[in-house]
Amino acid sequence: MVQVVLIVVQLIMLLALAPFIVGVIRKVKARLQCRRGAGLFQPYADLAKLFRKQPVRSSTTSWIFAAAPYIVFASTVAAGLLMPVFLSHTPLNFAGNIIALVYLLALGTFFLILAGLDAGSAFGGMGSSREAIIATLAEPAMMLSILAIALTAGSTNLSTIVHQSALLEGVVLAPPAHLMALAAMFIVTLAETGRVPVDNPATHLELTMIHEAMLLEYSGRYLALMEWAAGIKLLVLLTLIVNVFAPWGIATSLAPAALATGTVVYVLKVAGLAVVIGVIESMFAKLRLFRVPELLGAAFILALLALVFFYTLRG
């Protein structure tokens, strides 16, 4: 029973927090541009409005187009349920390890790419094609960087990794490996969630957009689900970073005090990371598409070095 409650709480938390994180990033960017910007809760209002609007569909599309938002939403939410959020022991830990999480996100990407192609406009195809190459290059780097940390904990199950590191209370076993893997993971997160310098979520310029291009034909509830799923994906990857690389403060037991601290610390950490992303988005320009492989290649090398360091430092 407790397990079910925990799953539901985690689900609600992910669903509820995702638009807030998007709001934080937008607010930070606005402030850095000397604008007041919309309120932190604007994304909620946007989603509610989109859900109520009548969707418009292209007459050339198939059922894939209508099913894709639900599949993308479902795969992202399912991925989110596999990882620890505010409690180091997530009930669904047994259902999938880090590879399952990465591949669940890939399932969403697959249908997103198909959805982009279905309407038959050049923009969608352009977005899908670019998404395909970026997802391709990001995946190995992501896998290796998490593996480096997984080996420290002796497990690829996220809860075990997080629980083990949380119990160490701030001690990092192999700092260079840890930092390099963190850097790799951060770059991958920027790429996977369509952030500057890889993609710009605020643009609809056909020459540069990637994620937005695939969503171009969507409206109404379909768009709402896609936008929400994108927010959840960002939150999932940020949670992964804060909990795998800096799990300190996370609740390691079901004691109410620990749970309360765990939740507050988690929200603060994720919001903090969102501020960092906001700052990065304001500081850097978007890279040309064919410079992105260099960035992701660097992430891959960093992750590989993390692995080498892990073995050489620990013998």
Next chain:
Amino acid sequence: MTVLFVGLLAIYMAGIIFPPCFPGRPRIQNLVAHGLAIGAGLVGTALGLAGLLAPEPWTASAESTIPFLSFAIRLDPLASFFVLTISVVGLAASIFALGYVTEFYGRSSLGAMGSLFNGFLLAMMLVVMADNGFFFLIVWELMSLLSYFLVVTEHEKAEVRYAGLFYFIMTHVGTACIILTFVIFSQEAGSFSFEDFRHPDQRLPDGLRSIAFFMALIGFGAKAGIVPLHVWLPYAHPAAPSHISALMSGVMIKTAVYALIRVYFDFLEGVFPWWWGFTVLSIGALSALLGVMYALMEHDLKSLLAFHSVENIGIILLGIGAGMIFHTYGLHELAALGLLAGLYHTINHATFKALLFLGAGAVQFATHTRDIEEYGGVLRRMPWTGLFFLIGAVSIAALPPTNGFVSEWLVFQSLFLSVQLPTLFLKLMLPIAAAILALTGALALACFAKAFGMAFLAQPRSAHARKAVEVPVSMRIGMGILAGSCVVLGLAPMLVVPLLDRVTGPLTGVAISQKVLALDGWVVAPVTVEFSSISTPVLAGLLVGAGLLGLLIARWLGKGVPARYTRTWGCGLPLTPRMEYTATGFVQPIKQVFETVYQPTVKLEREFLEQSKYFIRHQRVEFHTEPLFETYLYRPVVRKLLALAERLRVIQVGSLHLYLTYIFVTLVLLLLWAG
């Protein structure tokens, strides 16, 4: 078992003999040939299951008058597993063929085709059941020859004849190597019986054993399509009719996997240095990565699928290679895990690759073209074929909760468990192999997003695709069986793992089923729950649940307003298929990023107006990628061989007397040497 085996043999023999007995009546020939094949498929499935569950291997043999040859049959769990795989795929392909071969009425001889089809299936069955080296070579050769004849079914086309010749040569180079392997073993064992191979009188020196290892790797690798021996595969597999392609890519190349496991774990008893396993692992990684990379650049749907066979054989070898490495270091549970992962991927690949080939055949049946660029919008015209193809595509891209995901996940686990290996080199190399596998998986995803998206979505790009209609019901049933198998194999690892454990148990000496399955089989957790676990039924439940949640929220907030339909915005112009992204355009970024592998070239021809070079009258662009192995490995070798043959022509002047002299001289020399 005896009844099942004899029944199987009898049905296939009937399937070989009867179809040609009704010349000029293709309908009856079709029904007889494929009806019998369906029956044999059912019997074979029963035989395979019975063999897997039997406590002891079942054997039978008939002696022959030829020395060393005996028709020995042995049905141990390893052989039974492959019998089962061949039967299930054979069954689906036969049902599909009932509708599919109507296309060949009046064009090709259905009698010959049906006969060859049954013979090919029987030969594959005997290959995995044979228990004598000579007998094995005979049925192996039979399998190669019959599949060659099936490949050249449409021999009036020049490219089909070329593909056939290429296949013919490569497969015989392979057979030569296999003969050498068996000769080495027979030196050790004193006979050609597999039973003696297993228990040799004396152990050979390491050098000879290594030669046997490499000869087996080359010989069977040529059939399996490992890089760099894969070059024939993308020509030959697509050239055959689609139900044959499904058998060739789905199961024939698996007989090579069978033989490799048989040789390395059974005959060599798993006693080998670590670098054997490492060689297999490296070849696996190379095949996986290059296979998928070349597949991405293919726009012929069936060639694309053929290249993916190279990729998946690579993934299977990654599992087997990891298993071999663990075996060398005495980590038997991990060895069993690697082998189990490889075998799981073997049956998974058999189902989804056969499904995809049948799907490609169905689309070709409806549109009469294999060029992806000419498809488009097929999903709305062929909803069932589209759905089945999508299931196959999601499975081969290893997305959860399908079968491809489970086996690829198991391969990942066996690579990650390298932490337990003693040397730093291997500890680092196996995770790198895992990273290559991750890259392969991501590229496969891109490739099938392309294949499905370009073929089935958006608007039709040609008149062929516009006129497509759904295929006959028998073809849909054939695809449906395989699609169902993909789903079951993915959602029920608790049924599959214990069966596979019966195969790997005798080979590695440990049973790991209890360790791999936790919580009554709902969780797959090699080898401990703490290290890693997945549960595909739960993942599927989560996906469905979360999808329903999204649906509910959308319903609740949106009050179920129906969508409005309108045309896609085409920047003010009416949207035409020419505005769509093409398959070539889709993979362009990938081509550019990995240009070292592809070495792309662009040929641009322009004709200008006479008045001004700023006005183009006519323009033609050609994209070309370099097939590295063909250009830098095969062509030089072929050129050298041809030059050598040219020299040797001196002794071939066409005079019969001279040739008789040669024979005489050779005979004398041989007698002198023997004396």
